Amino acid sequence: MSGLEFSEIPLCPPDVVFGVLDSFNQDPDPNKVNLSIGAYRTDEGDPWVLPIVKATELALAQDVLQDHEYLPISGLTAFLDSSARLVLGASSTIILENRYAAVQTIGGTGAIRIGLGFLKKFSKSNVFYLPTPTWPNHNKILTELGAEIRSYRYYDVDKNCLDEKGMIEDLRAAPEGSTVILHGVAHNPTGMDPTKDQWKQICDVIKERSLTTFVDFAYQGFASGDLDKDAWAVRYFIEQGLNLFIAQSYSKNFGLYNERVGCLTVTCSSPKLASCVKSQLAVLCRTIWSNPSNHGARIVATVLNNPAMFAEWKENLRVMSDRLSQMRQALYDRLRVLGTPGNWDHLLAQIGMFSYTGLKPNQVEIMTKKFHIYLMKSGRISLAGLNSKNLDYVAKGIHEVITTT
Ligand SMILES: Cc1ncc(COP(=O)(O)O)c(C=O)c1O
Structure with a gap:
């Protein structure tokens, strides 16, 4: 049988x-x-x-040093470092003090899967809060992980605006240590983001309730055309002393949808802790895809680390x-x-x-x-x-x- x-x-x-x-x-x-x-x-x-992507691909194709060897489990170092700088800002104390753990992932989805998998394994709480509505895959990933999913009110469908009061009320009622998933910019599906004042209130409640903050960050630069403006909330949370899980995607802002390029960055209170976190993230990556893919991450790393190419990318972003x-x-x-x-x-x-x-x-x-x-x-x-x-x-x-x- x-x-x-x-x-x-x-x-x-x-x-x-x-x-x-x-x-x-x-x-x-x-x-x-x-x-x-x-x-x-x-x-x-x-x-x-994107023209900058095409130009970079042509240049990479000529590079005789390129081979098809495995990348490290956690990914390309140049990609990881520049991804962290992109979201946190080059002058962030987290960067200067080397207090982050980053791994290259299979798209933004991979970053969410690895980050939530890490929390499921290590967090003392099994409770995860999602906005209503949210990107449907959040629910699916948490269901696969066996997490206890709860929702917080986010959008008022009758008034077509953020349900500020409902959101704050629900987060205030969250058990200490729960994880709250936020969309860092350009909320999908509503397109409705909190204002700066509303973000400040959200940050206060997160601190008050000792919640773990997971930021899904799939649209940096794509939302307003300005990379720094789109990272405002993330950077504000960091300035307020919160440590974050940040899931970045390069699908939209580089147009690299089928290359599956993402990065998970976790900010930590010390470099030592960051090394421990990174080692555990690498275990999760190893058991799901073992080693990340090269092509798209190489394009992103090349562009982010070259000032002239970076400037051209920003122009391309603005067009979109x-x-x-x-x-x-x-x-x-x-x-x-x-x-x-x-x-x-x-x-x-x-x-x-x-x-x-x-x-x-x-x-x-x-x-x-x-x-x-x-x-x-x-x-x-x-x-x-x-x-x-x-x-x-x-x-x-x-x-x-x-x-x-
Ligand atoms: C809110 C949100 N998060 C994550 C993702 C996943 O991005 P990726 O295609 O890089 O996996 C998307 C893609 O549509 C999204 O809208």
Whole structure:
């Protein structure tokens, strides 16, 4: 008799984000619009290889010293050091005093998986707090880890704004030592970030309740176009004496989606502790992917460590973030011109690639069935899918569902 009855294994429903993408790909309608996937597109609707990435790849291809040997388990040193400087700032005391442990990961997802796995193993508390709503994979990772998942209120769907009071109340009620997962910038899916004052309040509660802070940081530079501005909250928390787990992703800001480049940085109270933490993180990496991949991390390390290339990357970043802000503004303007009922100011208060439109699931269904416009059931749209050719069509679609339902 076999130990496993394959006939008893249930079919798992498709991933919510990639499931919508599959439906989009199968739709033959010529007017279809994909507002679901969080990947940058040009105004022509095409993926964009950043010019600085292309130039770096060409240079690396000529480098005779490149080989295909294994990288160290924790990754490329030049990549790790520059990643920590990027998020914390080069003059951060953490950097100057060498008080951080960093490992190269398989995308931002890998950084989240390793960081939460570490906390699951070493934290005294099994309680992890997620915002409602959040990126769905947070839930999946914590479920796989067997963590006790709790949620804190984050977004007020009726008022289309941050639920400041609810968030603070829920965090204040968290048992000491729980871990709270925060989106460091450009909250996915809502696009609604706390203001500086709100971040200060959040920081106070975290200190008051001795919570462990885990920052999912997937959009640095992509949100406002300014790397430092996007790192404000992280750096403020550090200045206030908190130690953080920071999961960085280079998928969006370098456009290196399929190269799977990420970094987990953990700030510590001493260099000695940082070495211990790093050694334990390396054990987790070793048992999941053993050694990280080279190509994407080499590109990022080359760019971050060369001032001229770094400056060019910042220009590339600005192209992307500017186009997303223009699309945000243009959608808002069109809805105002159409006189679409409701207050659409939240579109402008949100930041980054996503917007939580406020469309309800039944309205999303009509958008998709009638107009072939694909978005998340939550009403989240990716502004990257908007362009000068489809803006009017999308705005009219939203107008019609709002006025007829
Ligand atoms: C909030 C958030 N965290 C993490 C990630 C994961 O990034 P990566 O593709 O680098 O694994 C994403 C990607 O969409 C995201 O939106």
